[in-house]
Amino acid sequence: MGVTLDPALGGWLAAAAPGLDDGSADPEAVLRRLAGAGLFALGVPRAEGGAGGSVTEAVEAIAAVSWHSMAAGFLFWSQRTFIEYLLQSPNAALRVRLLPDLLAGRVAGATGLSNAMKFLSGLEELQVTARPEAAGWRIEGRLPWVTNLAPGGFHVAAAVALPGAAPFIAALPHDLPGLVRSPDLELMGMRATATAAIALHGTPVGPQHVLHADAVRWLPQVRPAFLGLQCGMAIGLARRALAEAAGHAGPAREVLRPAREGLAAALAGQERALREGLAQGLFHADAAALFRIRIALAGLVAEAVRLELQASGGRAYLRPQGEGFARRWREAAFVPVITPSLTQLEAALAAAEGRRERAA
Structure with missing residues (x-):
């Protein structure tokens, strides 16, 4: 993967992040900004008005946006996932009618599934x-x-x-x-x-x-993109929390280095598994593997934000110094409940294991 945001967009997202969290910002402005940067076009075939490439580039772009604001990443995920539905729909007339406005951010796409x-x-x-x-x-x-x-x-x-x-x-x-x-x-x-x-x-x-x-036939076809793009939010937030923890490094925080490096390595491993699974189409036949990646990423987000708290110390509980951390803490609390929630994913895995045992 590997998408670098334009510095101007990164600065705008950083400035907008508090308002996107507290509700004072305009979500439609996010769509316009992301569309203007060409991010919705990533992984969309050129013949359909996109930039080409694969869905893994869109995952990485969602991660890059979520580094600054997971609320913006959430909007990005919804828009890009709806675009993916159109790309995988046999209704070509519907795709031709809706796709230009969605790619341009003139209208919103809501997954609803x-x-x-x-x-x-x-x-x-x-x-x-x-x-x-x-x-x-x-x-x-x-x-x-x-x-x-x-x-x-x-x-x-x-x-x-x-x-x-x-x-x-x-x-x-x-x-x-x-x-x-x-x-x-x-x-x-x-x-x-x-x-x-x-x-x-x-x-x-x-x-x-x-x-x-x-x-019933179509949903398994689009589920890898639905969940894979969703994973981009957790990846971006975990990366940011680990970077913040590293930024507070010093003699008194050296004890946290092994944990930070271990989390970074574990995160890189899950990113690699996601990238390879999407690129090779593995998750169409093995949805459980994607469920496990999503569950693992939620755990890594929670650990990364907790490590940021430890590295920040009391500053994380002060205003204004700790406001960015407080926002990331709330964002991390949302990751386990985004549908499908961790409880739902674990229930699905347990049900699949039960079916295998009965078949054996």
């Missing part, structure tokens, strides 16, 4: 249902937690249960009748991420909105 990923692992039923009508379907349900629902305009992906048939995946524009966005959720941090709930009341959906007609 957290419930679907849990459904795929047998952890939850789909929360959106459809009833057929002449022109398509009417859908009902709720998506309780979705990020990047920019008030200026968004498209949100949703998995829809269809009685008597396979569930399908739809891309829903913000202005569909019956689609209602809640006020932003009252998060503890990372508040300027346009995170809200979606309610659907008899919302009309037609074939032109369908990303894929068979969610």
Whole structure:
């Protein structure tokens, strides 16, 4: 991997980070800045208006942004993941219609498939249902937690249960009748991420909105990108915390060097496993390997931020010196609960192990 942010963008993200955490910043400004730097185009084929390359470059770019602000990285993940859905959709007309505005940051893309990923692992039923009508379907349900629902305009992906048939995946524009966005959720941090709930009341959906007609077949295809891009946030935050810990090094902190070097080596190992797995397509057949990387990265983030606290000492608990640390502490607390949460991933691994044992 290896993406270096333009210094001007890095400076802007560093200055915006406190506001993105407390909710005073504009999340749509983040989309415009990242798009202006060409970051959404990484890993998108040139034929589709992108910069070429592979999804691993997008993972690294999310890590580079999350170094400065995991809230900005969270928005980046949502936008780039929705773009990936379009790239892997057989609905070429939908891709042609939506992709230019998404790449340019003029409209937001919200993944909306957290419930679907849990459904795929047998952890939850789909929360959106459809009833057929002449022109398509009417859908009902709720998506309780979705990020990047920019008030200026968004498209949100949703998995829809269809009685008597396979569930399908739809891309829903913000202005569909019956689609209602809640006020932003009252998060503890990372508040300027346009995170809200979606309610659907008899919302009309037609074939032109369908990303894929068979969610059960398609979701495993996009899950490596969904989770792999998500891992970029944890990587960036862990790197930053370790760099901050190293910056506080001195004779009194020398005792922390072995732990810091050990964490850095472990992080590099997980990054390498993620990069190789994505490049070689290993996670399509072995989702458990990707689940384990995601779990391991969450643990490394927690250890890295704790090490930053130890290295900083009492300064971490003072204002203004400790405000950056306090923000990273809140960001680290979010990593285990991003869907799929660590509990859900561990439950999926346990269920898969149980199935293997019964088969044996």
